[in-house]
Amino acid sequence: MTPVTTLDVRDVACPLTWVKTKVALDRLAVGDLLEVWLRAGEPVESVPRSAEEDGHRLVALEPLAGGPDQAYRLLLQKGTPPPALP
Protein backbone atom coordinates (compact mmCIF):
# COMPACT_ATOMS: atom_id res chain seq x y z
CA MET A 1 0.00 0.00 0.00
CA THR A 2 1.43 3.36 -1.07
CA PRO A 3 0.95 6.36 1.19
CA VAL A 4 -0.36 9.57 -0.34
CA THR A 5 1.91 11.69 1.88
CA THR A 6 4.98 11.11 4.01
CA LEU A 7 5.46 13.33 7.04
CA ASP A 8 8.67 13.61 9.04
CA VAL A 9 8.06 14.83 12.59
CA ARG A 10 11.31 13.59 14.09
CA ASP A 11 12.47 17.17 14.70
CA VAL A 12 9.46 18.44 16.65
CA ALA A 13 8.20 17.86 20.18
CA CYS A 14 4.80 16.83 21.46
CA PRO A 15 2.11 18.02 21.00
CA LEU A 16 3.29 19.29 17.60
CA THR A 17 4.01 15.72 16.50
CA TRP A 18 0.31 14.90 16.72
CA VAL A 19 -0.84 18.37 15.57
CA LYS A 20 1.17 18.06 12.35
CA THR A 21 -0.03 14.50 11.84
CA LYS A 22 -3.61 15.61 12.37
CA VAL A 23 -3.25 18.50 9.90
CA ALA A 24 -1.82 16.07 7.32
CA LEU A 25 -4.71 13.65 7.91
CA ASP A 26 -7.23 16.52 7.63
CA ARG A 27 -5.97 17.12 4.10
CA LEU A 28 -6.46 13.53 2.94
CA ALA A 29 -9.58 11.75 1.77
CA VAL A 30 -11.10 8.98 3.89
CA GLY A 31 -9.23 5.75 3.11
CA ASP A 32 -5.98 7.46 2.06
CA LEU A 33 -2.73 6.37 3.69
CA LEU A 34 -0.34 8.64 5.57
CA GLU A 35 3.23 7.66 6.47
CA VAL A 36 4.73 9.38 9.51
CA TRP A 37 8.34 9.20 10.71
CA LEU A 38 8.56 9.49 14.48
CA ARG A 39 11.16 9.48 17.20
CA ALA A 40 11.05 6.77 19.84
CA GLY A 41 9.65 7.61 23.24
CA GLU A 42 6.63 9.83 23.73
CA PRO A 43 5.95 10.51 20.01
CA VAL A 44 5.77 6.86 19.06
CA GLU A 45 3.54 6.18 22.05
CA SER A 46 1.17 9.13 21.77
CA VAL A 47 0.71 9.73 18.03
CA PRO A 48 -0.67 6.25 17.16
CA ARG A 49 -2.95 6.39 20.21
CA SER A 50 -4.28 9.86 19.32
CA ALA A 51 -4.82 8.78 15.71
CA GLU A 52 -6.85 5.76 16.76
CA GLU A 53 -8.86 7.87 19.20
CA ASP A 54 -9.73 10.16 16.28
CA GLY A 55 -11.04 7.25 14.23
CA HIS A 56 -8.02 6.50 12.00
CA ARG A 57 -6.64 2.98 11.45
CA LEU A 58 -3.15 1.98 12.49
CA VAL A 59 -1.86 -0.03 9.52
CA ALA A 60 1.80 -0.48 10.51
CA LEU A 61 4.33 0.66 13.08
CA GLU A 62 7.89 -0.51 12.52
CA PRO A 63 11.49 0.68 12.87
CA LEU A 64 12.38 3.13 10.10
CA ALA A 65 14.53 1.25 7.60
CA GLY A 66 17.76 3.04 6.81
CA GLY A 67 17.04 5.80 9.28
CA PRO A 68 18.82 6.61 12.49
CA ASP A 69 18.29 4.37 15.48
CA GLN A 70 15.24 4.97 17.59
CA ALA A 71 13.04 6.18 14.74
CA TYR A 72 9.80 4.59 13.58
CA ARG A 73 7.63 4.49 10.48
CA LEU A 74 3.93 4.74 11.26
CA LEU A 75 1.37 4.03 8.55
CA LEU A 76 -2.13 5.38 9.16
CA GLN A 77 -5.29 5.05 7.11
CA LYS A 78 -7.59 8.03 7.36
CA GLY A 79 -10.92 7.13 8.92
CA THR A 80 -14.16 8.99 9.32
CA PRO A 81 -13.62 11.89 11.72
CA PRO A 82 -15.70 11.88 14.90
CA PRO A 83 -18.64 14.32 15.05
CA ALA A 84 -17.46 17.82 15.79
CA LEU A 85 -19.83 18.55 18.63
CA PRO A 86 -22.39 16.84 20.82
Added chain:
Amino acid sequence: MPVTVRIPAPLRSLTGHRSEVSASGATVRQVLEGLALAHPGLRERLLDGAGAPRRHLGLFLNDEHLLGPAGLEAPVKDGDQLTLVPAIAGGAPELDEERIARWARQLLVPGFGAGGQERLMASRVRVVGADAVAAPALVYLAQAGVGTLWIDDPELAGPADMGGWLLGPEAAGQPRAAAAVAALAPFSRFVSVEPYPVGGVPTATLVVASSSAQALGAAEAARRARIPHVVLEADGDGGSVVSVPVGAPCYACARLATGSGRPPAPGAAALAALAAQELLLLIADPAAIAGRRLELIRGVSSVRPSARLPGCACHPPAAPGAEPTTVDAEG
Protein backbone atom coordinates in the same frame (compact mmCIF):
# COMPACT_ATOMS: atom_id res chain seq x y z
CA MET B 1 -29.85 16.30 -12.69
CA PRO B 2 -29.59 19.94 -13.76
CA VAL B 3 -27.92 22.26 -11.30
CA THR B 4 -27.03 25.92 -11.63
CA VAL B 5 -23.30 26.63 -11.64
CA ARG B 6 -22.26 30.16 -10.74
CA ILE B 7 -19.16 31.17 -12.66
CA PRO B 8 -16.75 33.75 -11.20
CA ALA B 9 -15.71 36.69 -13.36
CA PRO B 10 -12.18 35.41 -14.16
CA LEU B 11 -13.62 32.26 -15.77
CA ARG B 12 -16.51 33.82 -17.70
CA SER B 13 -14.45 34.20 -20.87
CA LEU B 14 -14.69 30.40 -21.06
CA THR B 15 -18.48 30.31 -20.61
CA GLY B 16 -19.50 32.85 -23.22
CA HIS B 17 -19.43 35.57 -20.54
CA ARG B 18 -22.33 33.97 -18.72
CA SER B 19 -22.30 34.23 -14.93
CA GLU B 20 -24.54 31.19 -14.51
CA VAL B 21 -24.72 28.04 -16.57
CA SER B 22 -26.66 24.82 -16.21
CA ALA B 23 -24.92 21.46 -15.98
CA SER B 24 -25.97 17.94 -15.12
CA GLY B 25 -24.58 15.08 -13.07
CA ALA B 26 -25.23 12.97 -10.01
CA THR B 27 -22.19 14.28 -8.13
CA VAL B 28 -20.22 17.52 -8.06
CA ARG B 29 -17.46 15.80 -10.03
CA GLN B 30 -19.87 14.77 -12.77
CA VAL B 31 -21.27 18.31 -12.93
CA LEU B 32 -17.76 19.74 -13.31
CA GLU B 33 -16.80 17.15 -15.91
CA GLY B 34 -19.95 17.98 -17.89
CA LEU B 35 -19.20 21.67 -17.57
CA ALA B 36 -15.64 21.10 -18.80
CA LEU B 37 -16.90 19.19 -21.85
CA ALA B 38 -19.27 22.01 -22.78
CA HIS B 39 -16.70 24.75 -22.22
CA PRO B 40 -13.22 23.87 -23.52
CA GLY B 41 -10.39 25.22 -21.42
CA LEU B 42 -12.39 25.15 -18.20
CA ARG B 43 -11.21 21.73 -17.03
CA GLU B 44 -7.61 22.87 -16.62
CA ARG B 45 -8.77 25.79 -14.50
CA LEU B 46 -10.86 23.62 -12.19
CA LEU B 47 -9.07 20.29 -11.76
CA ASP B 48 -5.47 19.19 -11.61
CA GLY B 49 -3.95 16.31 -13.58
CA ALA B 50 -5.12 13.82 -10.97
CA GLY B 51 -8.70 15.06 -11.16
CA ALA B 52 -8.59 16.81 -7.79
CA PRO B 53 -9.86 20.38 -7.39
CA ARG B 54 -7.19 23.01 -7.93
CA ARG B 55 -5.62 24.12 -4.66
CA HIS B 56 -7.00 27.64 -4.94
CA LEU B 57 -10.48 26.83 -6.20
CA GLY B 58 -13.29 27.08 -3.66
CA LEU B 59 -16.41 25.00 -4.27
CA PHE B 60 -19.68 25.67 -2.50
CA LEU B 61 -22.74 23.44 -2.96
CA ASN B 62 -25.58 25.70 -1.87
CA ASP B 63 -24.13 26.98 1.45
CA GLU B 64 -21.76 24.08 2.07
CA HIS B 65 -18.05 24.51 1.48
CA LEU B 66 -16.77 21.36 -0.26
CA LEU B 67 -13.24 20.41 0.64
CA GLY B 68 -10.62 18.36 -1.18
CA PRO B 69 -11.14 15.44 -3.54
CA ALA B 70 -13.85 13.99 -1.26
CA GLY B 71 -15.94 17.12 -1.80
CA LEU B 72 -16.20 16.29 -5.50
CA GLU B 73 -18.12 13.15 -4.67
CA ALA B 74 -20.92 15.05 -2.92
CA PRO B 75 -24.28 14.13 -4.47
CA VAL B 76 -26.28 16.85 -6.17
CA LYS B 77 -29.98 17.14 -6.80
CA ASP B 78 -32.27 19.14 -9.05
CA GLY B 79 -32.14 22.84 -8.33
CA ASP B 80 -28.89 22.79 -6.37
CA GLN B 81 -26.54 25.70 -6.83
CA LEU B 82 -22.82 25.10 -7.24
CA THR B 83 -20.65 28.18 -6.78
CA LEU B 84 -17.04 28.34 -7.95
CA VAL B 85 -14.87 30.78 -6.02
CA PRO B 86 -11.31 31.37 -7.18
CA ALA B 87 -8.86 32.43 -4.49
CA ILE B 88 -7.53 35.89 -5.17
CA ALA B 89 -3.77 36.16 -5.52
CA GLY B 90 -2.42 37.42 -2.22
CA GLY B 91 -5.58 36.29 -0.47
CA ALA B 92 -5.84 34.03 2.53
CA PRO B 93 -2.47 32.60 3.57
CA GLU B 94 -1.93 28.90 3.81
CA LEU B 95 -1.71 27.07 7.10
CA ASP B 96 2.08 27.01 7.11
CA GLU B 97 4.49 25.72 9.74
CA GLU B 98 4.46 28.98 11.69
CA ARG B 99 0.69 29.10 11.83
CA ILE B 100 0.42 25.43 12.75
CA ALA B 101 2.72 26.13 15.71
CA ARG B 102 0.72 29.25 16.64
CA TRP B 103 -2.63 27.46 16.71
CA ALA B 104 -1.39 23.99 17.68
CA ARG B 105 -3.78 23.57 20.60
CA GLN B 106 -6.76 24.97 18.74
CA LEU B 107 -6.15 22.63 15.80
CA LEU B 108 -6.84 19.74 18.17
CA VAL B 109 -10.22 21.06 19.27
CA PRO B 110 -13.15 19.17 17.71
CA GLY B 111 -14.76 21.33 15.05
CA PHE B 112 -11.51 23.00 13.99
CA GLY B 113 -8.66 21.09 12.30
CA ALA B 114 -6.79 22.24 9.19
CA GLY B 115 -9.88 22.99 7.10
CA GLY B 116 -11.56 24.88 9.93
CA GLN B 117 -8.47 26.94 10.69
CA GLU B 118 -8.08 27.79 7.00
CA ARG B 119 -11.70 28.93 6.91
CA LEU B 120 -11.00 31.13 9.94
CA MET B 121 -7.92 32.55 8.22
CA ALA B 122 -10.00 33.35 5.13
CA SER B 123 -12.85 34.93 7.11
CA ARG B 124 -13.82 38.58 7.43
CA VAL B 125 -15.59 39.06 10.74
CA ARG B 126 -17.57 42.20 11.50
CA VAL B 127 -18.08 42.88 15.19
CA VAL B 128 -20.89 45.34 15.88
CA GLY B 129 -20.04 46.97 19.19
CA ALA B 130 -16.69 47.39 20.91
CA ASP B 131 -17.65 48.25 24.48
CA ALA B 132 -16.44 46.51 27.64
CA VAL B 133 -18.81 43.58 27.02
CA ALA B 134 -17.46 43.05 23.51
CA ALA B 135 -13.81 43.36 24.55
CA PRO B 136 -13.20 39.72 25.58
CA ALA B 137 -14.85 38.53 22.36
CA LEU B 138 -12.60 40.79 20.27
CA VAL B 139 -9.50 39.45 22.01
CA TYR B 140 -10.71 35.88 21.57
CA LEU B 141 -11.47 36.32 17.84
CA ALA B 142 -8.10 37.96 17.17
CA GLN B 143 -6.19 35.26 19.00
CA ALA B 144 -8.14 32.48 17.31
CA GLY B 145 -6.84 33.63 13.93
CA VAL B 146 -9.74 35.06 11.94
CA GLY B 147 -8.33 36.64 8.78
CA THR B 148 -9.83 40.11 9.09
CA LEU B 149 -11.51 41.62 12.11
CA TRP B 150 -13.68 44.62 11.32
CA ILE B 151 -14.73 46.64 14.34
CA ASP B 152 -17.93 48.62 13.92
CA ASP B 153 -18.69 51.08 16.71
CA PRO B 154 -19.19 54.80 16.11
CA GLU B 155 -19.36 55.72 19.82
CA LEU B 156 -16.58 57.30 21.86
CA ALA B 157 -14.96 55.27 24.62
CA GLY B 158 -16.08 56.28 28.10
CA PRO B 159 -15.25 55.28 31.66
CA ALA B 160 -17.53 52.23 31.45
CA ASP B 161 -15.41 50.81 28.62
CA MET B 162 -12.29 50.54 30.76
CA GLY B 163 -13.10 47.02 31.80
CA GLY B 164 -9.53 45.83 31.87
CA TRP B 165 -9.93 43.38 28.98
CA LEU B 166 -8.95 45.67 26.16
CA LEU B 167 -9.13 49.42 26.64
CA GLY B 168 -7.10 51.38 29.16
CA PRO B 169 -7.54 54.93 30.44
CA GLU B 170 -5.67 56.34 27.44
CA ALA B 171 -8.62 55.34 25.23
CA ALA B 172 -11.04 57.70 26.98
CA GLY B 173 -12.64 60.06 24.49
CA GLN B 174 -11.32 58.21 21.43
CA PRO B 175 -13.63 56.47 18.97
CA ARG B 176 -14.12 52.98 20.37
CA ALA B 177 -13.38 51.29 17.03
CA ALA B 178 -10.02 53.03 16.61
CA ALA B 179 -9.08 52.47 20.26
CA ALA B 180 -9.93 48.76 19.97
CA VAL B 181 -7.90 48.44 16.76
CA ALA B 182 -4.89 49.94 18.53
CA ALA B 183 -5.36 47.78 21.62
CA LEU B 184 -5.58 44.60 19.54
CA ALA B 185 -2.31 45.32 17.72
CA PRO B 186 -0.28 43.01 19.99
CA PHE B 187 -2.59 40.13 19.01
CA SER B 188 -2.68 40.92 15.30
CA ARG B 189 0.46 39.39 13.88
CA PHE B 190 -1.57 36.99 11.78
CA VAL B 191 -4.80 38.99 11.82
CA SER B 192 -5.79 42.18 10.08
CA VAL B 193 -7.72 44.36 12.55
CA GLU B 194 -9.39 47.44 11.10
CA PRO B 195 -12.34 49.75 11.72
CA TYR B 196 -15.31 48.46 9.71
CA PRO B 197 -15.10 49.89 6.18
CA VAL B 198 -18.48 51.22 5.06
CA GLY B 199 -19.89 48.79 2.51
CA GLY B 200 -17.52 46.00 3.55
CA VAL B 201 -19.05 42.54 3.13
CA PRO B 202 -18.17 40.25 6.02
CA THR B 203 -18.34 36.45 5.98
CA ALA B 204 -19.61 36.36 9.59
CA THR B 205 -20.92 38.88 12.10
CA LEU B 206 -20.86 39.13 15.88
CA VAL B 207 -23.40 41.53 17.34
CA VAL B 208 -22.67 42.96 20.79
CA ALA B 209 -24.98 45.93 20.49
CA SER B 210 -25.70 48.28 23.36
CA SER B 211 -29.46 48.27 22.75
CA SER B 212 -32.02 45.66 21.77
CA ALA B 213 -33.09 47.74 18.78
CA GLN B 214 -29.51 47.93 17.52
CA ALA B 215 -29.03 44.19 18.05
CA LEU B 216 -32.23 43.37 16.17
CA GLY B 217 -31.26 45.69 13.31
CA ALA B 218 -27.74 44.32 12.94
CA ALA B 219 -28.93 40.71 13.19
CA GLU B 220 -31.66 41.25 10.60
CA ALA B 221 -29.17 42.86 8.21
CA ALA B 222 -26.90 39.82 8.57
CA ARG B 223 -29.80 37.41 8.04
CA ARG B 224 -30.92 39.19 4.88
CA ALA B 225 -27.37 39.08 3.53
CA ARG B 226 -27.20 35.33 4.40
CA ILE B 227 -24.24 35.89 6.72
CA PRO B 228 -23.90 33.55 9.73
CA HIS B 229 -24.07 35.59 12.90
CA VAL B 230 -24.10 35.41 16.67
CA VAL B 231 -25.85 37.92 18.91
CA LEU B 232 -24.85 38.57 22.51
CA GLU B 233 -27.18 40.35 24.89
CA ALA B 234 -25.66 41.00 28.30
CA ASP B 235 -27.99 41.34 31.26
CA GLY B 236 -26.36 41.97 34.61
CA ASP B 237 -23.98 39.11 35.42
CA GLY B 238 -25.36 36.93 32.61
CA GLY B 239 -27.48 37.19 29.50
CA SER B 240 -27.88 35.23 26.31
CA VAL B 241 -26.01 34.23 23.17
CA VAL B 242 -28.01 33.38 20.05
CA SER B 243 -26.25 31.55 17.21
CA VAL B 244 -27.81 31.98 13.78
CA PRO B 245 -26.29 29.84 11.02
CA VAL B 246 -27.55 30.66 7.51
CA GLY B 247 -31.18 29.52 7.23
CA ALA B 248 -31.69 29.01 10.99
CA PRO B 249 -34.46 30.76 12.94
CA CYS B 250 -33.55 34.42 13.15
CA TYR B 251 -32.49 36.33 16.25
CA ALA B 252 -35.93 37.89 16.66
CA CYS B 253 -37.46 34.38 16.78
CA ALA B 254 -34.83 32.93 19.09
CA ARG B 255 -34.76 35.88 21.43
CA LEU B 256 -38.13 35.25 23.11
CA ALA B 257 -37.57 37.44 26.14
CA THR B 258 -36.20 40.88 26.77
CA GLY B 259 -33.55 41.48 29.38
CA SER B 260 -34.09 43.08 32.74
CA GLY B 261 -32.08 46.12 31.74
CA ARG B 262 -29.42 45.58 34.38
CA PRO B 263 -26.02 46.96 33.31
CA PRO B 264 -23.37 44.42 32.32
CA ALA B 265 -21.39 43.03 35.24
CA PRO B 266 -18.05 41.16 35.19
CA GLY B 267 -19.76 37.82 34.59
CA ALA B 268 -20.79 39.06 31.17
CA ALA B 269 -17.20 38.43 30.09
CA ALA B 270 -17.91 34.70 30.16
CA LEU B 271 -20.80 35.34 27.83
CA ALA B 272 -18.57 37.28 25.42
CA ALA B 273 -16.07 34.42 25.30
CA LEU B 274 -18.95 32.05 24.63
CA ALA B 275 -20.26 34.28 21.83
CA ALA B 276 -16.84 34.40 20.21
CA GLN B 277 -16.54 30.63 20.47
CA GLU B 278 -19.93 30.15 18.82
CA LEU B 279 -18.95 32.42 15.94
CA LEU B 280 -15.62 30.62 15.51
CA LEU B 281 -17.43 27.29 15.29
CA LEU B 282 -19.88 28.69 12.75
CA ILE B 283 -16.96 29.76 10.55
CA ALA B 284 -14.71 26.74 11.09
CA ASP B 285 -17.42 24.15 10.48
CA PRO B 286 -20.64 25.69 9.14
CA ALA B 287 -22.52 22.42 9.71
CA ALA B 288 -21.30 22.00 13.29
CA ILE B 289 -24.12 23.76 15.09
CA ALA B 290 -27.72 24.52 14.35
CA GLY B 291 -29.45 27.69 15.47
CA ARG B 292 -29.44 27.79 19.26
CA ARG B 293 -29.77 30.04 22.26
CA LEU B 294 -27.39 29.84 25.20
CA GLU B 295 -28.27 31.53 28.45
CA LEU B 296 -26.28 32.37 31.52
CA ILE B 297 -28.60 33.37 34.35
CA ARG B 298 -27.39 33.71 37.93
CA GLY B 299 -24.41 31.52 37.11
CA VAL B 300 -26.50 28.73 35.61
CA SER B 301 -26.03 28.02 31.92
CA SER B 302 -28.53 26.44 29.56
CA VAL B 303 -28.80 25.78 25.85
CA ARG B 304 -31.78 25.09 23.64
CA PRO B 305 -32.41 24.95 19.93
CA SER B 306 -33.97 28.08 18.53
CA ALA B 307 -37.41 27.82 16.97
CA ARG B 308 -39.27 30.02 14.54
CA LEU B 309 -42.09 32.32 15.52
CA PRO B 310 -45.19 31.87 13.36
CA GLY B 311 -45.21 34.26 10.44
CA CYS B 312 -41.63 35.44 10.81
CA ALA B 313 -39.88 36.52 7.60
CA CYS B 314 -37.04 34.12 8.34
CA HIS B 315 -39.13 31.09 7.35
CA PRO B 316 -37.50 29.32 4.43
CA PRO B 317 -39.63 29.16 1.28
CA ALA B 318 -41.84 26.08 1.44
CA ALA B 319 -41.04 23.31 -1.01
CA PRO B 320 -43.81 22.76 -3.57
CA GLY B 321 -46.50 20.56 -2.02
CA ALA B 322 -44.88 20.63 1.42
CA GLU B 323 -46.98 21.18 4.52
CA PRO B 324 -46.21 24.26 6.57
CA THR B 325 -43.98 23.33 9.51
CA THR B 326 -44.28 26.17 11.95
CA VAL B 327 -42.67 25.26 15.25
CA ASP B 328 -44.06 26.59 18.45
CA ALA B 329 -41.79 29.19 19.98
CA GLU B 330 -41.53 27.23 23.19
CA GLY B 331 -40.74 24.00 21.29
